[in-house]
Amino acid sequence: MNRRSLGALIALNLVLVIALAMVSLTAQPAAAQFGGGSDYIMISGQVTGRQSQNVVYVVETNSARMIALFFNSANNQLSVIGGRDLGRDSRATGGGR
Numbered sequence: 001m002n003r004r005s006l007g008a009l010i011a012l013n014l015v016l017v018i019a020l021a022m023v024s025l026t027a028q029p030a031a032a033q034f035g036g037g038s039d040y041i042m043i044s045g046q047v048t049g050r051q052s053q054n055v056v057y058v059v060e061t062n063s064a065r066m067i068a069l070f071f072n073s074a075n076n077q078l079s080v081i082g083g084r085d086l087g088r089d090s091r092a093t094g095g096g097r
Contacts, residue, residue: 039060039061039062040058040059040060040061041058041059041061042056042057042058042059043056043057043059044056044057044071045057047070053070053071053072053073054070054071054073055068055069055070055071055081056068056069056070056071056078057069059086063085063087064085064086064087064090065083065084065085065086065087066083066084066085066086067080067081067082067083068080068081068082068083069081
């Protein structure tokens with residue numbers, strides 16, 4: 001490797017490091033959550049006996065409420081199955097002591 005190509009590689013590496021620093025330091029955090037101040041957990045799973053449908057559970061962690069949704073991959077649509085208050089369920093079974 002000659003001096004000219006070594007110098008070019010060093011210059012290229014410096015440009016790439018500067019670009020990486022700019023991208024990582026200026027990126028804003030994602031704000032895709034609705035309902036201001038709430039945190040959500042989504043859990044997906046397969047449904048026994050249904051080939052084209054999967055279930056998605058969405059839990060709102062501040063109030064411990066959950067909804068269950070079916071995702072039908074045949075037509076790319078979500079449909080609500082139902083919802084539960086996990087905090088109330090936990091207290092009713094003695095798990096919230």
